[in-house]
Every structure is written in structure tokens, then in C-alpha cells.
Amino acid sequence: MELTDLQIAKNIKNGDIPTYEYIIEKYxxxxxxxxxxxxxxxCAKEDMEECTADVFLExxxxxxxxxxxxxxxxxxLFMLTKYKALEYKRKLSKHQxxxxxxxxxxxxxxxxxxxxxxxxxxxxxxxxxGFNDVDKELFIRRYFxxxxxxxxxxxxxxxxxxxxxxxxxxRKLIKEVFSYE
Amino acid sequence: MxxxxxxxxxxSIDDDLVDKKIDELMSKKGEVINMGRIKSRAVDKLNEQxxxxxxxxxxxxxxxxxxxxxxxxxxxxxxxxxxxxxKSFFNKSAVYSTVVDGDAFYLPEExxxxxxxxxxxxxxxxxxxxxxxxxxxxxxxxxxxxLNIAVVPKNDAKTTYAVSGYMPVDxxxxxxxxxxxxxxxxxxxxxxxxxxxxxxxxxxISLAKAESVNxxxxxxxxxxxxxxxxxxxxxxxxxxxxxxxEAKDGKTNIQLVAGxxxxxxxxxxxxxxxxxxxxxxxxxxxxxxxxxSSSSAVNPILAYDADNNPYTLEIPEDSVGNPAxxxxxxxxxxxxxxVKLPSISVGYNRIIENLTLEIPREGEIAVNKELDFIIQKxxxxxxxxxxxxxxxxxxELNTGNxxxxxxxxxxxxxxxxxxxxxxxNGNKATMTITFDKDIEEARFSFSWPxxxxxxxxxxxxxxxx
Numbered sequence: 001m002e003l004t005d006l007q008i009a010k011n012i013k014n015g016d017i018p019t020y021e022y023i024i025e026k027y028x029x030x031x032x033x034x035x036x037x038x039x040x041x042x043c044a045k046e047d048m049e050e051c052t053a054d055v056f057l058e059x060x061x062x063x064x065x066x067x068x069x070x071x072x073x074x075x076x077l078f079m080l081t082k083y084k085a086l087e088y089k090r091k092l093s094k095h096q097x098x099x100x101x102x103x104x105x106x107x108x109x110x111x112x113x114x115x116x117x118x119x120x121x122x123x124x125x126x127x128x129x130g131f132n133d134v135d136k137e138l139f140i141r142r143y144f145x146x147x148x149x150x151x152x153x154x155x156x157x158x159x160x161x162x163x164x165x166x167x168x169x170x171r172k173l174i175k176e177v178f179s180y181e
Numbered sequence: 182m183x184x185x186x187x188x189x190x191x192x193s194i195d196d197d198l199v200d201k202k203i204d205e206l207m208s209k210k211g212e213v214i215n216m217g218r219i220k221s222r223a224v225d226k227l228n229e230q231x232x233x234x235x236x237x238x239x240x241x242x243x244x245x246x247x248x249x250x251x252x253x254x255x256x257x258x259x260x261x262x263x264x265x266x267x268k269s270f271f272n273k274s275a276v277y278s279t280v281v282d283g284d285a286f287y288l289p290e291e292x293x294x295x296x297x298x299x300x301x302x303x304x305x306x307x308x309x310x311x312x313x314x315x316x317x318x319x320x321x322x323x324x325x326x327x328l329n330i331a332v333v334p335k336n337d338a339k340t341t342y343a344v345s346g347y348m349p350v351d352x353x354x355x356x357x358x359x360x361x362x363x364x365x366x367x368x369x370x371x372x373x374x375x376x377x378x379x380x381x382x383x384x385x386i387s388l389a390k391a392e393s394v395n396x397x398x399x400x401x402x403x404x405x406x407x408x409x410x411x412x413x414x415x416x417x418x419x420x421x422x423x424x425x426x427e428a429k430d431g432k433t434n435i436q437l438v439a440g441x442x443x444x445x446x447x448x449x450x451x452x453x454x455x456x457x458x459x460x461x462x463x464x465x466x467x468x469x470x471x472x473x474s475s476s477s478a479v480n481p482i483l484a485y486d487a488d489n490n491p492y493t494l495e496i497p498e499d500s501v502g503n504p505a506x507x508x509x510x511x512x513x514x515x516x517x518x519x520v521k522l523p524s525i526s527v528g529y530n531r532i533i534e535n536l537t538l539e540i541p542r543e544g545e546i547a548v549n550k551e552l553d554f555i556i557q558k559x560x561x562x563x564x565x566x567x568x569x570x571x572x573x574x575x576x577e578l579n580t581g582n583x584x585x586x587x588x589x590x591x592x593x594x595x596x597x598x599x600x601x602x603x604x605x606n607g608n609k610a611t612m613t614i615t616f617d618k619d620i621e622e623a624r625f626s627f628s629w630p631x632x633x634x635x636x637x638x639x640x641x642x643x644x645x646x
Binding site: 016030128129144 | 183184187188190191192193194195196198199200201202203204205206207209212214215216218219220222223224225226227349350478
């Protein structure tokens with residue numbers, strides 16, 4: 001049974017363990033993938049798993065800070081993930097200079113969830129599937145996780161124009177599916 | 182199409198489609214996401230937060246009983262021959278989604294008591310009475326305590342059962358575990374009709390008799406099914422597991438039953454725990470005691486068809502009663518399945534051992550005292566004073582001969598110690614106790630312990646009829 005964001009928040013505030021386990025099962029992969037992209041160069045797999053587990057504990061402890069009016073629970077979880085992953089990165093990079101830009105988290109609020117039919121969702125998924133590997137990763141990290149362009153440039157070893165062009169190409173293909181203006 | 186529009190679009194895609202994309206991306210990198218380990222660590226971290234404290238009420242001596250029972254959780258013998266294994270499955274009843282020993286009675290449908298309260302379910306069997314109530318008001322802990330529940334059987338008006346522990350869940354519902362208030366213990370004699378007093382009102386309730394488990398329908402599991410499991414293969418297990426397949430809505434449901442040589446041994450959960458480290462604790466407060474135990478969450482039980490396709494045994498959404506022993510699968514009606522059940526957790530519902538320990542004024546003393554946990558043994562090895570008010574007690578666990586049985590919760594409690602927190606990892610346990618600085622000895626009881634029995638059972642079920 002799917003829980004709404006409001007139910008998740010309410011249940012966790014009431015100390016409901018099954019709901020805690022529910023969000024872990026539902027979001028582990030997405031949280032891990034985001035943590036992986038931030039940490040995989042400097043951390044072992046166990047650290048990334050530990051970071052992912054810490055994100056869910058953070059969500060439990062700080063559920064009072066989640067405001068459903070400002071954005072979805074998932075988006076809030078991604079915010080926590082970025083903070084937690086950067087915290088890990090700082091801890092593990094004690095003797096290295098951490099780029100101050102890393103410490104700024106882009107505003108991921110005000111993302112509007114739309115009601116899209118399953119069929120249309122599968123169309124979008126199918127379009128993304130048709131991208132080459134680099135474009136696919138770029139597209140998901142930019143538009144699902146709202147990762148910064150600079151981070152993507154470094155991570156995927158692309159120039160700014162290459163990133164922009166690939167994203168534009170992807171958007172055009174999606175647009176054709178939905179005939180957006 | 183601008184970036185914001187694309188972001189909105191991608192964030193509107195169902196999570197399972199996103200997960201598929203992530204799987205593909207990670208697979209290209211040669212990476213596999215270990216969901217089981219992440220979940221296990223996340224649950225562990227939550228337990229370390231001490232977030233599973235449950236109110237025990239005014240009866241501290243049965244704290245472990247409540248913690249063990251209210252924690253909810255989420256698989257060849259010749260059938261024609263009456264064997265020791267089959268005998269262990271005699272005299273059981275199927276109640277809601279679980280199986281209990283002896284006769285049992287249960288509430289077949291919800292009963293609306295008044296405008297605010299509904300009796301959602303009720304079940305009673307030997308030494309076990311549980312109920313769930315739903316309130317239309319959003320009751321908090323105090324609210325549920327204030328319901329002042331009492332149950333008096335019609336056939337035994339001198340006995341009153343009262344609440345020994347409770348656990349609120351969602352939707353204004355709350356589980357209650359009942360105890361024998363007249364005898365001040367957990368003994369329960371099953372009854373069919375009773376008077377329920379709740380929130381000042383009095384109601385006559387009539388239960389239905391639960392069906393007995395038909396032993397002839399059961400397929401007994403074979404233990405030691407994993408090739409590298411010499412411990413199980415060379416041991417006569419104290420537990421047996423059996424199952425039967427049932428058809429429901431075109432799919433296969435599976436009922437699992439556990440039977441034990443020792444009739445006092447009770448099933449706590451089916452399946453292997455997600456944890457490798459177990460925590461248990463108690464705290465004596467001014468007016469009551471509270472206790473906590475590690476999550477009883479288990480890894481999913483799997484069944485395989487003839488082509489080795491796996492099917493997960495899922496606990497139904499409307500499951501009532503624990504431990505859950507009735508499962509749903511996606512296997513079509515008629516599919517032959519082999520259920521693979523690596524281990525189960527079991528326990529005794531009583532005090533099984535006592536211990537008095539000298540607390541040194543300073544430093545450490547060796548103890549070397551053996552503890553008899555009935556189906557397993559343990560040893561207290563040392564006590565070390567680490568501050569004016571705290572000490573650490575070390576245990577060596579599983580010192581008996583049966584290597585298939587592991588203690589995972591000793592059910593430790595002390596009435597003259599303020600607080601105790603125990604961590605069990607493999608064959609070692611460490612208990613940190615907090616006490617008044619003048620204490621010379623600490624008195625402990627070990628009650629409602631929990632053990633893991635590794636049987637690596639395989640239960641071969643024909644297609645559901």
C-alpha cells in the first residue's frame with residue numbers, strides 16, 4: 001500500500017517503525033545513487049551504504065523539519081542525502097581542501113509533481129532508455145536529482161557546452177513525446 | 182521545453198521506473214546496490230537511538246514478555262508415519278494470520294462499541310490474550326492508558342485480565358497485550374464469552390472457536406537443506422517446521438507451522454533476522470518500567486518453483502496476530518513450491534534463570550558462572566566497575582552443545598538496578614548497568630528470552646488444491 005507524504009510524516013512522528021522500513025525500501029536505491037555520485041571517488045562502498053543508512057535515520061530524527069507545503073518527501077530526502085554525503089566527504093577528506101561550492105545545496109523545493117499516466121511515464125522512460133549511457137546518466141542526475149552542472153562536468157569529464165548540448169538534445173526528444181511548446 | 186518542466190516531469194515518474202533506470206546505470210558501472218545491508222544498517226541505527234521503547238505499565242517483572250509479544254514482524258518425513266516431528270504439530274489452532282498452541286477463540290468481525298471505540302480484533306489462547314481497539318479520536322499514550330480496559334470471562338468471573346502492555350499503530354488503532362491481573366502473571370485460560378470494560382462502558386462479547394490445524398494437511402520440512410550446513414545436518418533439531426499451500430484469488434497462499442519438542446517453547450518469528458547485532462534494555466522509572474528490544478524484522482522468506490523462479494512470501498496487508506504464519510505469494514494456483522526457511526526465532530514465555538552478581542567497588546572481577554537457558558547455555562565471565570554508578574557485565578553465549586541454537590535476547594531485567602542495556606553479537610554479550618553508587622550486588626532475572634534456531638528447512642509443497 002502506498003503512503004502519501006503526509007501519512008509518512010505523521011506515522012514517523014508517531015514513531016511507526018513499519019513506516020520507517022517502508023521509506024527505506026521505497027527510496028534506498030535513489031538515495032544510494034545520489035550518495036554514490038557524490039562519494040564514489042573518495043569512499044568505499046561500505047561508507048556509501050553507511051551514508052545512505054544515516055540519511056534515513058536523519059529523516060526519522062528530523063521529521064519535524066519536513067514541510068509538505070514546500071516540496072515532496074522525496075525531494076526533502078534528497079536534500080538530506082546531499083548534506084549527509086558532503087559531510088562524509090568532508091570527514092574523509094580531512095587533509096584536502098573541499099571546494100566551498102560543494103557546500104552549497106541548490107534549492108530543490110518548488111518542484112511540482114504532476115499527474116502523468118503510467119503509459120506516458122513509460123514513454124518517457126523508454127525515450128531515456130534510448131539515450132547513450134552518458135546522456136542517460138547526465139539526464140537523470142540533472143533533472144531527477146537536480147545536480148549542479150559544474151558537478152556533472154567534473155564527474156562525467158565533459159565541457160560545459162557538451163553538457164548543455166546533451167541536455168538540450170534530451171529535452172527535445174522528451175518534448176516530441178509530449179508535444180510541448 | 183525548459184529545465185523546470187523537465188524536472189517536474191521526471192519527478193512525476195513512478196519510483197519503480199526510476200529504480201529500474203538506476204539499476205541499469207549502476208549495472209553499467211559494475212555496481213550492485215545492497216538494499217538488504219542498507220536496510221539492516223538503517224534499522225540498527227534507529228535501534229541505537231533507543232526509539233523502540235514501549236511502555237510496559239506497572240508490572241515490570243513481565244517487561245520482556247510485552248517486548249517479545251508486541252513486536253510485530255515482518256518458510257522428509259514420511260507423512261503416512263506418525264513421527265516425533267508430526268506429533269509436535271498436534272493440538273494447534275489457526276487464529277487470524279497466526280498459529281497458536283491448544284484451543285483458541287477469536288473475534289470474527291469488528292464490533293463497534295460506541296461512537297468512538299471499535300473492537301477491531303480479539304484473540305485468546307493458552308497464556309496469550311491480545312486485542313486491538315480503534316478510536317475515532319487521536320489518542321496518545323496517556324489516552325490509550327486511560328481506557329482502563331478489563332476483561333472478565335463469563336465462565337470464570339473471579340478472574341480479571343488487564344492490560345500489561347500496548348503499542349499504538351496508525352489510524353487511531355492500538356494493540357493491547359493482556360495479563361492475568363488476579364494472579365499478577367501472564368497465565369491465560371482460553372474463554373469464549375466475556376465482559377469487556379473500556380472507557381467506563383461495559384460490553385458483552387462472544388468469540389468464535391478457531392479451527393484446529395489439521396496435521397494431515399501439513400508437509401513437514403526437511404532440515405539441513407543447505408549443502409554447507411554441517412551444523413544442522415549433524416544435529417537433531419529441537420524445532421520442526423511444516424507448511425501447507427492454500428488457494429486464494431487464483432494465487433498460492435502458504436501457511437507455515439512450527440512445532441517443538443518442548444511444548445513450552447514458543448515461536449517468535451519465521452525467517453532469518455535482518456540484524457547481526459541485537460540490543461535489549463530496561464529502565465526502572467519512578468512509576469513504571471520500560472523495555473526495548475531489537476527489531477524483530479526478518480529477511481523475506483522465499484519459495485521456488487520447479488524452474489527455480491523465486492517467490493516472496495508476503496505478509497498480507499490485513500494480517501492479524503503475530504508471529505505471522507500465513508503468507509501470500511504471486512505464484513499461480515497449482516504451482517508446486519519449495520519454501521526455503523533458513524531459521525526461526527523462538528522463546529520461552531517465563532522467567533528461566535536468575536542471577537545475583539557482586540558489583541566490585543572498583544576494577545574488574547572474574548565470575549565464570551554458568552547460566553542455563555534451557556535449550557542453550559551461557560556464562561557470565563566478568564563484571565567491571567567503570568564509574569561510580571556504572572559497570573559492564575560480559576557474557577559468553579551459546580556455550581552448550583547445540584550449535585544450531587543462538588541466544589539473541591536474554592530478556593534481562595533487574596529490580597535493584599536503574600537501567601541495563603545489553604548488546605549481543607554472535608557469542609558475546611555486553612551489558613552496561615547503571616545503579617545507585619552504594620550497591621553491592623545486582624539481582625537479575627532472565628525472562629522471555631529469544632533464540633535463533635538455524636534449521637535451513639526446505640518444505641516441498643505440491644500445487645495448492
